Amino acid sequence: MATRKKKKPSPTETPDAVLRAPAEVEYAKQLEALFQAERDQAPASWKLSPRSVLQYIVGGEPLPLKVGKATEEVPITRKFFGDDALVERAIVTLASERALLLVGEPGTGKSWLSEHLAAAVAGDSTLVIQGTAGTTEDQIKYSWNVARVIAEGPTPDNLIPSPTLVAMQRGGLLRFEEITRCVPDVQDALVSILSDKAIAIPELPGANRREAKAGFNVIATANSRDQGVNDLSAALKRRFNYVHIPIVADKKTEMAIVEQRSKELLARYAIPATVERPVIELLTTVFREIRSGKTAQGVSIKSPSTTLSTAEAIGVALDAALHARFFGDGEVGPAAIARQLVGSVVKEDLGDLKVLKEYVSLVAQKRGKEDPEWKAFADEAQRALR
Ligand SMILES: Nc1ncnc2c1ncn2[C@@H]1O[C@H](COP(=O)(O)OP(=O)(O)OP(=O)(O)O)[C@@H](O)[C@H]1O
Ligand SMILES: [Mg+2]
Known part of the structure; x- marks a missing residue:
């Protein structure tokens, strides 16, 4: 029987492969193996203990991964190259009251480290706000489905939560990229979120405060080249622990x-x-x-x-x-x-x-x-x- 040749896709057909999956998908096996091998206690809402998060970021011994009845060895690769003490400090900060700010020259792996930290700690690295000159307070807090608000008035169903609000409700991590690109007024919206760990929604009647679940925190990144664009206000600086990411030394x-x-x-x-x-x-x-x-x-x-x-x-x-x-x-x-x-x-x-x-x-x-x-x-x- 003649075997039919596999049809070549025409240029107008779009293949369904994803160009770049988030870290928690790309490295799902490693995360699952670490989860199965977990011995330490994880902080509230964390997927892994701080020790396992460190191991995920800096790499370690291969671990067995059980899938059904089969077991396979999964190598835990190094994601971030550099000083391990720096990664430890970042992890400790995430478990604390303060938020984390990764600062450094462009291309030193700040966003990369932030994504992997979020994947290992919260199991989701996709709650991201990209700081630009045009970022608005709504994008940091919440916005409304305007058509429905006109018809029904402001109700919880008509609220469009920001990545911040979603992270707060899940006890997850919010990634704030290039925070110094945002204008000071917009940065200030974060001050109250970081100190109160809650967002008030005055448009809603009654209980209109959304409180963050334990585990909620923020990882921000800033480029030291354009820190001068919009310096962080003193109030915000105080709420962040700075971790400087250097250019690779050796x-x-x-x-x-x-x-x-x-x-x-x-x-x-x-x-x-x-x-x-x-x-x-x-x-x-x-x-x-x-x-x-x-x-x-x-x-x-x-x-x-x-x-x-x-x-x-x-x-x-x-x-x-x-x-x-x-x-x-x-x-x-x-x-x-x-x-x-x-x-x-x-x-x-x-x-x-x-x-x-x-x-x-x-x-x-x-x-x-x-x-x-x-x-x-x-x-x-x-x-x-x-
Ligand atoms: N120390 C490092 N360890 C692992 N990967 C690194 C390191 N430094 C740079 N990279 C790699 O460089 C690429 C770019 O890094 P990334 O986008 O995180 O830089 P960045 O510091 O956020 O830069 P920018 O300030 O321009 O946003 C990534 O693919 C990352 O893997
Ligand atoms: Mg970056």
Whole structure:
């Protein structure tokens, strides 16, 4: 019997795969294994104990996961690379009266850590408010279904709860991204929520106060680059514990982040390519040297106006792999990295082009005389920069 070939989807058909699932879905097995192995007491409304939350974030021994009668080993991977003490402090804050503010340079993994903390602590990382200049108080508290209010008046059914209100009612975590982008008036709406742990709804008659269940807390993130846009008011500062997320200090850790994250992201695009160690090392070296304005040999070089974050390095590795897969032979070499690098370093300031040119001719080419990897990188970079 002839087997019918699987029909290729036409370009107008949309596949139903999700591009990016929330952490609690993506890492559901690891969370469930930690839950099954739990020995400690979890705080009220928490899904896991603080010790297990830490293990989920920094990784640990593989754990058995029972599904029906079968058991499988689930590796607990490291999600956030950096100082474990910093993660511990963040977890302790979430169990306390105070809210948590993760501050740091762009691309240091603040949102990433916040998402994983919310997934492990509350089992839901999707209660998010994205702070912008246009964020309103309604988006932080509640709004109304206007058509129904006109017809029926304000009733609890006509209320549209904000992510804050939902988190309060469940004893969950609210993630507030880029809080310093919000104007001060809007930030102030949070002051009363954080001190009273309740929201009053004066439009509703009778019992119009919604109180937060135990476990409710807020994880906010702020970019230290634009902290000046709208500084937090003193009242709000006092209600947050600040945890500063630094740029990854050592090269080995940065290589590990780029390697693991690019592998995970390539799997998402179903691309079989891997970026090999030596190429990752070259990429991180370039980023670290340009970022710090100093080469490994101690030679000073100019640094660009953009922050060359670890996130940018991951982006370059991923783009290089996609380019190699689509237009090359699938091999991600130093030349592929060089090709993608320009767009990461040179953004608004065309002066940064000079910085990159200087780096290529003074540093990369010199190394290329002895090292074929660096030669391939320097040659392609020069071509791209011409
Ligand atoms: N220390 C780290 N550990 C693990 N992943 C990291 C780390 N630093 C950066 N990343 C990776 O970088 C990417 C971007 O991180 P994220 O979006 O959280 O940065 P951010 O600090 O929120 O930046 P921004 O201030 O621009 O919002 C993520 O894919 C994340 O995995
Ligand atoms: Mg962020």
